[in-house]
Amino acid sequence: MKATFGAGCFWGVEAAFRQIPGVTATAVGYEGGQMDNPTYKDVCTDRTGHAEVVEVDYDPEKVSFDQLLDVFWSNHNPTTLNRQGPDIGTQYRSAVFFHDAEQEATAKASKERWQLKFQRPIVTQIVPAQTFYVAEDYHQQYLEKRGLSHCHI
Numbered sequence: 001m002k003a004t005f006g007a008g009c010f011w012g013v014e015a016a017f018r019q020i021p022g023v024t025a026t027a028v029g030y031e032g033g034q035m036d037n038p039t040y041k042d043v044c045t046d047r048t049g050h051a052e053v054v055e056v057d058y059d060p061e062k063v064s065f066d067q068l069l070d071v072f073w074s075n076h077n078p079t080t081l082n083r084q085g086p087d088i089g090t091q092y093r094s095a096v097f098f099h100d101a102e103q104e105a106t107a108k109a110s111k112e113r114w115q116l117k118f119q120r121p122i123v124t125q126i127v128p129a130q131t132f133y134v135a136e137d138y139h140q141q142y143l144e145k146r147g148l149s150h151c152h153i
Contacts, residue, residue: 001060003068003103004031004129006051006095007076008084014054014140016075022063027055029134031097032127040136046089053097055132065103069110072096079120094124104128 007013010028017026030038033050043050056068076084078094098104107126115122134140 003056004097005072006053008092010052025057073114078122078124081123096126097129099129
């Protein structure tokens with residue numbers, strides 16, 4: 001099954017999901033914008049409407065979508081609009097791109113539960129999955145390629 005999450009810069013988010021038993025593959029890319037086949041340079045202009053996202057392939061027999069949502073919520077600040085740490089722009093927005101009605105319902109229920117853990121309102125978008133554009137190869141497993149375990153945030 002697939003799950004797609006936007007939680008700021010995709011490097012650290014991808015690294016977090018790759019550690020989860022039951023996650024069979026990850027890819028970083030762009031989703032939710034108006035331009036076909038955007039590049040990193042395009043997305044960084046903050047004019048394409050795309051978010052930096054991680055597409056997660058997972059085995060639902062080993063990890064649930066709800067468990068993946070827990071990883072998502074705990075690896076970024078979902079209360080900051082279009083920002084994660086020093087990264088600012090709509091490409092850094094918090095978003096769950098659901099692939100079916102069950103994922104939508106699970107994401108909304110999870111958001112309600114996690115809201116209790118935050119002082120400020122969660123601003124995460126929960127929206128239908130759109131076309132996923134794979135990011136350039138040098139972005140894939142970026143931290144692992146550099147011997148790092150997490151980002152600066």
